[in-house]
Amino acid sequence: MSVSDEPRSGEQERARPAGSPVGESTLHVLRFLAASLRAKAAVEVGTGTGDGALSILGGMVDGGVLTSIDADPAKQRVARRTLREAGHQPGAARLITGRAPEVLPRLTDGGYDLVSMGPAGVDAPMYLELGKRLLRPGGVIVFDGVPPNPPESPGALAASLRELVRLMRDDEELVAVSLPTGPGLLVAAKR
Numbered sequence: 001m002s003v004s005d006e007p008r009s010g011e012q013e014r015a016r017p018a019g020s021p022v023g024e025s026t027l028h029v030l031r032f033l034a035a036s037l038r039a040k041a042a043v044e045v046g047t048g049t050g051d052g053a054l055s056i057l058g059g060m061v062d063g064g065v066l067t068s069i070d071a072d073p074a075k076q077r078v079a080r081r082t083l084r085e086a087g088h089q090p091g092a093a094r095l096i097t098g099r100a101p102e103v104l105p106r107l108t109d110g111g112y113d114l115v116s117m118g119p120a121g122v123d124a125p126m127y128l129e130l131g132k133r134l135l136r137p138g139g140v141i142v143f144d145g146v147p148p149n150p151p152e153s154p155g156a157l158a159a160s161l162r163e164l165v166r167l168m169r170d171d172e173e174l175v176a177v178s179l180p181t182g183p184g185l186l187v188a189a190k191r
């Protein structure tokens with residue numbers, strides 16, 4: 001996770017896109033992005049119990065492969081079952097157990113249409129660097145939990161969010177936008 005090793009409870013919207021084709025949660029946005037990019041290859045940091053994976057796969061083209069990373073193998077077992085029960089073939093998701101800062105550098109440069117970083121944390125700028133190199137031209141990176149104008153409050157998380165917004169806004173290789181979804185989504189396309 002781009003933040004800390006601890007998920008921030010209650011921040012992930014739980015609404016599942018299935019059965020609700022139009023919606024406004026983070027999960028719906030992920031599915032929308034995967035579909036609009038006609039994503040064949042995507043990366044997710046933080047498999048959790050598989051809700052994000054279901055959404056991303058729900059938008060990807062048939063035969064697309066989602067690479068999803070989680071440090072917790074127990075979570076990934078749950079996610080694997082969730083995906084199987086939803087009818088996805090085992091090959092649709094490549095679940096890699098490990099810490100994202102160690103796994104992301106092993107993935108192929110420019111090989112992915114969509115990179116979902118999960119909730120941004122104190123190390124978000126590092127995750128931007130790790131994620132940006134994975135994107136093909138036109139590919140999109142997504143950080144959750146980033147308000148359009150992160151507060152000037154003290155603390156490492158607020159400082160990291162401000163720095164992330166600044167880096168994405170000032171990066172000439174990126175076209176960034178803040179979406180008012182849930183706690184805020186920061187999204188950027190690579191030129």
Ligand SMILES: C[S@+](CC[C@H](N)C(=O)[O-])C[C@H]1O[C@@H](n2cnc3c(N)ncnc32)[C@H](O)[C@@H]1O
Pocket residue numbers: 001002004005006007008012044045046047048049050051052053069070071072075098099100101118119
């Ligand atoms: C909020 S995210 C999961 C969200 C998930 N996409 C979903 O839809 O349920 C929490 C997950 O990220 C994992 N995680 C946190 N920090 C991590 C890191 N540095 N590397 C890999 N996984 C991490 C945790 O083990 C947890 O399963």
